[in-house]
Amino acid sequence: MNEYSKELKQGNHKIAFVPTMGALHDGHLSLVSRANEVAEHTVVSIFVNPTQFGQNEDFGKYTRDLEGDMDKLSPYRVDTIFTPEAKDIYPENFQTYLEVAELQKVLCGKSRPGHFRGVATVVLKLFNIVQPDFAIFGQKDFQQLKVIERLVKDLHLGVEIIPMPIVREKDGLALSSRNAYLSDEERLKALSLSKALSSIKASFQGGCKDTGKLLEEGLAVLKNSDVNDIDYLEIRDSENLELIKTTQSGNLVAVAARIGNTRLIDNIIL
Numbered sequence: 001m002n003e004y005s006k007e008l009k010q011g012n013h014k015i016a017f018v019p020t021m022g023a024l025h026d027g028h029l030s031l032v033s034r035a036n037e038v039a040e041h042t043v044v045s046i047f048v049n050p051t052q053f054g055q056n057e058d059f060g061k062y063t064r065d066l067e068g069d070m071d072k073l074s075p076y077r078v079d080t081i082f083t084p085e086a087k088d089i090y091p092e093n094f095q096t097y098l099e100v101a102e103l104q105k106v107l108c109g110k111s112r113p114g115h116f117r118g119v120a121t122v123v124l125k126l127f128n129i130v131q132p133d134f135a136i137f138g139q140k141d142f143q144q145l146k147v148i149e150r151l152v153k154d155l156h157l158g159v160e161i162i163p164m165p166i167v168r169e170k171d172g173l174a175l176s177s178r179n180a181y182l183s184d185e186e187r188l189k190a191l192s193l194s195k196a197l198s199s200i201k202a203s204f205q206g207g208c209k210d211t212g213k214l215l216e217e218g219l220a221v222l223k224n225s226d227v228n229d230i231d232y233l234e235i236r237d238s239e240n241l242e243l244i245k246t247t248q249s250g251n252l253v254a255v256a257a258r259i260g261n262t263r264l265i266d267n268i269i270l
């Protein structure tokens, strides 16, 4: 992979990179489509990164379907599908990790300790190997996007990060590789995440700026659908992810909840 990237760079070619863990859906494909627009060469990586999963998380059962993923990518202009193995990315005696100190502490970072350390480390490694000019990330993992933007700035990586909007089903459910775990009944419940966000947005647009009240309203939507295992529903500054007192345009509303055994996240920007 690295040899190939070096050759492209020597020829002054630009590389757009879409890092993924596979189990591709239309959200990922929107990233690939954007990559095709911004550069003449697109690289997609598929690597289920062990270091970003906690001990009791779904690393083992995460969908691996390389054939299916290759089919989904076939309509796009993809030079290389980079599929490293764990032993390539984490050679024996591997001991160097990257941490984005503050951004990793809140939201998903609280309930998934070590998650963003794993993400930051693998993304830096993938960037070092692929040497992209552009890297495209979805906004569904909003905190991940902020962590990556921060590390790119802090380490002078010179990769342009391009965020892309969340892709949703017609009924509002944010696309996620983990939606495949949901039963029909759970899928119905899962809809309440996007409904809670929409109801907060509607109230905000209707004039309510009281963060507490807005959150109460969103929580009521979740509880009405019997979603009780709520990790967080929070309104934060969308740049530094700090808590805010009075809700303003541009703030992030983010939710994470467990539906059955499946942990789902969603967010909107007001």
Ligand code: PAF
Pocket: 019, 020, 021, 047, 049, 052, 119, 122, 123, 141, 144
């Ligand atoms: O968003 C993902 O799929 C993963 O977190 C990423 C960025 C590919 C790192 O493993």
